[in-house]
Amino acid sequence: MAEIETNRLQLRKLTGQDLDDLAQIYQDPEVMRYRLHPEPATREQTQEMLKTILSHWQQYSFGRWAVICKLNQQFIGHCGLEVLAGTSNVEVNYLLDRAYWGKGLATEAAREAVRYGFEELRCDSLVALAKPENLASRRVMEKLEMQYEKDVEYNGMSWVLYTLNRDQWKCSNNASDF
C-alpha cells in the first residue's frame, strides 16, 4: 500500500525499523493506561507487539500505519485497521505520543483509516473498542460518527463497542456509489 497523506500527517506501513520510536512511546504509562496490556512496555515487549502488528500485515495486506507528523517528520504513533482476533470484525485503532494529544491528530488519522476501510477494503462495517473510561478515545469515535452499540467482554476485560456501517458513512460523507 502506498503512503497516504492527510493535511498534517503521513501514514505508511509500520516496519521493524520503527521499533525504537515505538518503544519510546510504549514506555509512557499514560499512553498505555487503557490498552489491553495496561502497563508501560519494555523494548522486548514492544518488539513482540510489533511482530504481531507486522504478521497481521502479512496475513491481510492491511494493518496499522505509522503516523508521521509532516511538520517535523517525527514518528508520533500508529493508526489503522485490524481484524479483531477470533472475529470477522475490522477494528479502527489509534495511539499517539502524549506530546501530540489534543490537536485533532488521532481523528485526522482515524478518518483516513475509516475511508480506507470502506473505499479500499470495501468493508460493510467497521468497529472500534475502548475501555469505558477512555473518554478521549470515545470522543474520537464520536467525531468519526461511530455509534455506541453495547458493552462487550473481550480478552477478559470490559470494553465499549462502537460501530459504523458503510451506508451511514456514505451518507455523512456524501460519498458517491463506489
Ligand SMILES: CC(C)(COP(=O)(O)OP(=O)(O)OC[C@H]1O[C@@H](n2cnc3c(N)ncnc32)[C@H](O)[C@@H]1OP(=O)(O)O)[C@@H](O)C(=O)NCCC(=O)NCCS
Ligand atoms: C485516544 C487518543 C488517540 C486521542 O488522540 P488525540 O489526537 O488527542 O485525539 P483528538 O485530538 O483527535 O480528539 C480527542 C478528543 O477527546 C477529547 N478529550 C480528551 N480527553 C478527554 C477527557 N478526559 N474527557 C473527555 N474528552 C476528552 C478532546 O477534547 C477531543 O475532543 P474535541 O475535539 O471535541 O475537543 C490519545 O489520547 C491516545 O493515544 N491515547 C492512548 C492510546 C489509546 O487509548 N488509544 C485508543 C485505544 S481504544
